Amino acid sequence: MLRIMAKRSDKPDDRHYGGRGDPVRSMELLWRDRSAPARGRGPKPGLTVERIVTAAIDLADAEGLPALSMRRVAQRLGVGTMSLYTYVPGKAELIDVMFDTVCGEQDPIPWAEDWRERLELIARSTLGMYRRHPWMLSVMANSRPPLGPNSIANYDRDLRAVDGLGLTDLEMDSVVTMLAVYVQGAANTVVEAASTEPATGVSDQEWWETYGPLLAKVFDAEKYPTAARIGAVAGETYQSAYDPDHGFEFGLTRLLDGVAALIASR
Amino acid sequence: MLRIMAKRSDKPDDRHYGGRGDPVRSMELLWRDRSAPARGRGPKPGLTVERIVTAAIDLADAEGLPALSMRRVAQRLGVGTMSLYTYVPGKAELIDVMFDTVCGEQDPIPWAEDWRERLELIARSTLGMYRRHPWMLSVMANSRPPLGPNSIANYDRDLRAVDGLGLTDLEMDSVVTMLAVYVQGAANTVVEAASTEPATGVSDQEWWETYGPLLAKVFDAEKYPTAARIGAVAGETYQSAYDPDHGFEFGLTRLLDGVAALIASR
DNA sequence: TCCAATATCGTACGGCGTACGGAGACGACG
DNA sequence: CGTCGTCTCCGTACGCCGTACGATATTGGA
Numbered sequence: 001m002l003r004i005m006a007k008r009s010d011k012p013d014d015r016h017y018g019g020r021g022d023p024v025r026s027m028e029l030l031w032r033d034r035s036a037p038a039r040g041r042g043p044k045p046g047l048t049v050e051r052i053v054t055a056a057i058d059l060a061d062a063e064g065l066p067a068l069s070m071r072r073v074a075q076r077l078g079v080g081t082m083s084l085y086t087y088v089p090g091k092a093e094l095i096d097v098m099f100d101t102v103c104g105e106q107d108p109i110p111w112a113e114d115w116r117e118r119l120e121l122i123a124r125s126t127l128g129m130y131r132r133h134p135w136m137l138s139v140m141a142n143s144r145p146p147l148g149p150n151s152i153a154n155y156d157r158d159l160r161a162v163d164g165l166g167l168t169d170l171e172m173d174s175v176v177t178m179l180a181v182y183v184q185g186a187a188n189t190v191v192e193a194a195s196t197e198p199a200t201g202v203s204d205q206e207w208w209e210t211y212g213p214l215l216a217k218v219f220d221a222e223k224y225p226t227a228a229r230i231g232a233v234a235g236e237t238y239q240s241a242y243d244p245d246h247g248f249e250f251g252l253t254r255l256l257d258g259v260a261a262l263i264a265s266r
Numbered sequence: 267m268l269r270i271m272a273k274r275s276d277k278p279d280d281r282h283y284g285g286r287g288d289p290v291r292s293m294e295l296l297w298r299d300r301s302a303p304a305r306g307r308g309p310k311p312g313l314t315v316e317r318i319v320t321a322a323i324d325l326a327d328a329e330g331l332p333a334l335s336m337r338r339v340a341q342r343l344g345v346g347t348m349s350l351y352t353y354v355p356g357k358a359e360l361i362d363v364m365f366d367t368v369c370g371e372q373d374p375i376p377w378a379e380d381w382r383e384r385l386e387l388i389a390r391s392t393l394g395m396y397r398r399h400p401w402m403l404s405v406m407a408n409s410r411p412p413l414g415p416n417s418i419a420n421y422d423r424d425l426r427a428v429d430g431l432g433l434t435d436l437e438m439d440s441v442v443t444m445l446a447v448y449v450q451g452a453a454n455t456v457v458e459a460a461s462t463e464p465a466t467g468v469s470d471q472e473w474w475e476t477y478g479p480l481l482a483k484v485f486d487a488e489k490y491p492t493a494a495r496i497g498a499v500a501g502e503t504y505q506s507a508y509d510p511d512h513g514f515e516f517g518l519t520r521l522l523d524g525v526a527a528l529i530a531s532r
Numbered sequence: 533t534c535c536a537a538t539a540t541c542g543t544a545c546g547g548c549g550t551a552c553g554g555a556g557a558c559g560a561c562g
Numbered sequence: 563c564g565t566c567g568t569c570t571c572c573g574t575a576c577g578c579c580g581t582a583c584g585a586t587a588t589t590g591g592a
Contacts, residue, residue: 023473023476023477023480024480027477027480027481027484031484039558039559040558040559040568040569041558041559041560041567041568041569042557042558042559042567042568042569042570043556043557043558043559043568043569043570043571044557044558044569044570045569045570046570046571047570069547069548069549070548070549070550071547071548071549074572079571079572080571080572080573081549081550081572081573082550082551082571082572082573083570083571083572085550085551085572086569086570086571090549090550091549091550138404140454141458142454142455142458142459142508142510143455143458143459143462143470143508143510144462144470144473144477147477147481147485149484152485152490152493153490155490155493155497156490156492156493159492159493159496160492163492169495169496169499169500170499170500170503172496173496173499173500173508174512174513174516174517175520177508177513177517178513178516178517178520181448181451181452181454181455181513181517182447182448182451182517183451184451184454185447185448185449185450185451185452185454186447186451188406188408188447188450188451189408189409189447192407192408192409193408193409196409196410204409204410207289207410210289211289211293211410211413214289214290214293215293215413218293218297218415219413219418224418224419224421224422226422226425226426226429227418227421227422227425229435230425230435230438230439231421233435233436233439234435234436234439237436244408244409246440247440247443247444247447250440250444251440251443251444251447251448251521253524254441254444254521254524254525254527254528255448255517255520255521255524256524257523257524257527257528258519258520258521258522258523258524258527259520261520261523261524261527262520262523305589305590306537306538306589306590307535307536307537307538307589307590307591308536308537308538308539308588308589308590309537309538309539309540309587309588309589309590310538310539310588310589311538311539312539312540313539335578335579335580336579336580336581337578337579337580340541345540345541346540346541346542347541347542347580347581348540348541348542348581348582349539349540349541351541351581351582352538352539352540356580356581357580357581533592534591534592535590535591535592536589536590536591536592537588537589537590537591538587538588538589538590539586539587539588539589540585540586540587540588541584541585541586541587542583542584542585542586543582543583543584543585544581544582544583545580545581545582546579546580547578547579547580548577548578548579549576549577549578550575550576551574551575551576552573552574552575553572553573553574554571554572554573554574555570555571555572555573556569556570556571557568557569557570557571558567558568558569558570559566559567559568559569560565560566560567560568561564561565561566561567562563562564562565562566
């Protein structure tokens with residue numbers, strides 16, 4: 001009756017860029033039994049899902065999601081491309097497992113007395129995760145996430161941080177989600193800023209020195225006096241168009257102030 | 267001395283997914299003189315940059331960024347693929363122009379008396395833009411943005427909304443950026459949620475009905491009581507894992523409460 | 533009229549995900 | 563010990579991608 005992605009899409013690779021895989025296959029992989037080898041009749045497996053996932057994560061960390069290809073992963077493992085398909089149904093499901101694996105590698109976050117500090121620690125830890133694995137930003141799914149053991153553990157940890165503050169269940173969920181969404185957006189900026197210089201070989205200052213004059217030629221400061229004023233101040237202060245780390249902390253403070261107001265109103 | 271992307275990267279297409287183009291070429295396109303045809307000697311141009319950009323935007327709207335290819339755009343215009351390169355240096359620069367074009371199509375936002383209402387209107391208008399053009403989320407650049415006329419106009423508009431409230435220039439910039447970052451993150455969720463059903467042919471409810479039992483088999487509710495409780499409540503309330511529109515407004519309220527606290531402290 | 537300048541675009545290269553099916557390795561059973 | 567069923571490994575092929583290159587067609591100016 002109810003089929004969920006029972007068929008692969010007709011066109012190759014038209015699932016979202018860091019796509020969701022077939023839920024059933026993904027769940028089987030995510031919650032797979034890691035203990036029993038349970039060898040059967042054929043030849044010994046030369047690989048494991050773990051080794052493939054690790055190699056894929058290393059590759060994505062080093063060269064980004066666009067460089068993540070089945071060929072490249074197989075190359076890293078010294079096997080033929082198609083051998084991977086013995087262990088993993090396809091690229092999309094592999095990415096689902098990569099996602100949950102990374103979710104599980106965060107250090108345990110110390111339990112602070114203050115809810116505010118707890119949320120700050122979580123936010124910064126998550127930011128650190130995105131820093132180490134920028135491709136996670138392209139894979140993140142907030143609706144219909146691949147519900148692996150580690151991402152669920154994180155969800156539980158986040159909820160416990162706002163439990164017992166007088167919020168309703170729904171408000172707790174909303175606060176936690178809002179924080180995750182904000183961190184995701186801010187991390188996008190932070191990560192992009194960090195990755196641009198190595199990728200282009202041009203520092204922010206150099207970029208600004210070239211772009212600025214280019215812009216000055218065409219930009220009419222009289223038409224947009226506010227943008228001209230603030231843009232100049234921000235550019236001088238940050239030596240670039242924007243300082244993402246400052247932005248992250250600034251936004252986090254405002255956001256938690258807003259949460260404080262909600263809690264106070266209860 | 268100072269070269270900014272003077273050469274194309276050696277590998278094809280390793281610029282970011284919705285990549286930045288060569289700044290000089292992009293700026294020439296973005297601020298191009300739209301008036302003068304200034305015909306010279308050769309055959310009449312059969313296309314315009316505008317037509318190409320429009321076709322590209324239509325394609326990206328309809329089928330997403332992964333489907334945006336030079337071949338497909340050319341197909342839509344009834345020309346050979348390589349003809350596009352007469353008008354546009356490459357795909358990356360085309361995307362830069364698409365970006366700024368979309369930035370310019372927002373309706374003018376009415377000027378509200380209350381700063382808070384002004385920011386709400388901007389946030390919702392921006393969300394609407396992301397709804398109409400989900401691919402903009404994959405193209406958004408917060409550091410080193412392609413500074414076209416329209417994105418600058420929007421920046422100015424945003425700043426004017428928080429001018430004269432007693433904030434410093436830097437704080438104004440931070441507030442505006444924070445709002446943009448939040449909307450970006452939240453829009454990610456909203457847009458993803460809206461696009462998942464048509465893309466997969468599975469409604470949220472159907473998905474939940476299949477996924478839920480699948481999860482129930484492996485999820486240990488006693489290990490994560492908080493997640494189990496809240497997840498169940500949220501699932502029942504939203505008939506899915508999450509209601510993104512509610513999340514957007516909830517987060518926006520908290521965020522503006524935080525801004526209000528900042529303004530009050532001045 | 534003829535040429536310089538411009539527009540058009542076919543071909544080619546090396547990449548991608550993965551369907552398909554053959555080949556070889558191994559354990560269980562006769 | 564042979565044989566068969568099962569499993570692993572993976573070469574090949576298809577149709578996509580961006581775009582460098584260079585041939586060809588079209589036009590206006592001299």
